Amino acid sequence: MQNQVVSREQWLEARRALLLKEKEATHLRDRVNAERLAMPWVKVDNDYVFDTPQGKKGLSDLFDGRSQLMIYHFMLGPDWEAGCPGCSFLSDHVDGALPHLNHHDVTWVAVSRAPLAKIEAYKKRMGWKFPWVSSFGSDFNFDYHVSFSPEDLAKDKVFYNFTAIEPAEAHDELPGLSSFYKNERGEIFHTYSSYARGPEELIGTLMILDRAPKGRNEEGTMDFVKRHDEYEGARKTQSRH
Numbered sequence: 001m002q003n004q005v006v007s008r009e010q011w012l013e014a015r016r017a018l019l020l021k022e023k024e025a026t027h028l029r030d031r032v033n034a035e036r037l038a039m040p041w042v043k044v045d046n047d048y049v050f051d052t053p054q055g056k057k058g059l060s061d062l063f064d065g066r067s068q069l070m071i072y073h074f075m076l077g078p079d080w081e082a083g084c085p086g087c088s089f090l091s092d093h094v095d096g097a098l099p100h101l102n103h104h105d106v107t108w109v110a111v112s113r114a115p116l117a118k119i120e121a122y123k124k125r126m127g128w129k130f131p132w133v134s135s136f137g138s139d140f141n142f143d144y145h146v147s148f149s150p151e152d153l154a155k156d157k158v159f160y161n162f163t164a165i166e167p168a169e170a171h172d173e174l175p176g177l178s179s180f181y182k183n184e185r186g187e188i189f190h191t192y193s194s195y196a197r198g199p200e201e202l203i204g205t206l207m208i209l210d211r212a213p214k215g216r217n218e219e220g221t222m223d224f225v226k227r228h229d230e231y232e233g234a235r236k237t238q239s240r241h
Contacts, residue, residue: 036192039191039192041181041189041190041191042189042190043187043188043189043190044059044180044188044189044190046059046139046143047059048135048138048139048140049138050062050111050133050134050135050138050140051115051116051133051134051136052116052131052133052134053116053120057133059140059180059188060182060186060188062107062109062131062133063107063180063182064107064131066102066105066106066107067105067181067182067183068105068106068107068179068180068181068182069106069107069109069179069180069181069182070101070106070107070108070109070177070178070179070180071109071110071111071177071178071179071180072087072090072091072094072108072109072110072111072175072176072177072199073111073112073141073144073146073174073175073176073177073178074087074091074110074111074112074132074175075087075112075146075171075173075174075175076112076113076114076118076119076122076173077112077113077114077147077172077173078113078114078115078118078136080114080118080173082122082227083112083122083126083227084173084175085222085225085226085227086175086222086225087175088126088227088228089203089205089222089225089228090175090199090202090203091110091126091128091130092126092128092205092228093202093203093204093205094108094110094128094130095128095129095130098129098130107131108130108131109130109131109132109133110130110131110132110133111132111133111134111135111140111141112132112134112135112173113134113135113136113141113147113173114134114136115134115136116133116134116136119132119133119134120132125229126227126228126229141173144176144178144193145159145160145174145176145195146160146173146174146175146176146195147172147173147174148170148171148172148173148174149172150172152167152170153167153170153172154167155167158170160174160195160196161195161196161198162195174195174196175195175196175199176193176194176195176196176198176199177193177194177195177198177199177202178190178192178193178194179191179192179193197221206222
């Protein structure tokens, strides 16, 4: 169904009206960002250990010499054959941001419960460069409410996105983003977490589509998304390079 076709003057009137709402949304985002920065912190006392390409590392090591750490909870379980398409979609946008984040005292790391060998194989398939480590055998994913055991899923409720949800709405792995700060004494603090559609603004493709004539053109949230090597013609294109 095509939108109404009008004169340039009528279009300008409609566009100016929408611009007022866009400015309201921008100002609201600024206020939300300020409140996010003012959130209280929680000290992290658990010494989590991760498997990395350089060997075992603690949470403190993941900061890589910087004071801020952002962890993307990537859905790739121990028995999964491939990473979540939605998490892969978001992760396609990370590598280009890494130099800017690192220069601004921020380290980005993806964490999954899959064994490191499985992570490394999928990372190679996708052609990514960002750091990605395994929390297999650690409580990290469970403590930050992005992994759920069969026992968890057998309960009446599961805690995700700061609320109790039906197990049918959950999964053994779910997505999220968590931020941490390390002070000069080496103390680590959990400053922020976001789940479900919370990290959506990190996906630049969606922000572009929101301004395209057909928008996201979806019936369900990101139902059009595939891993980038699964789109029709993708493998042929890659094979020519």
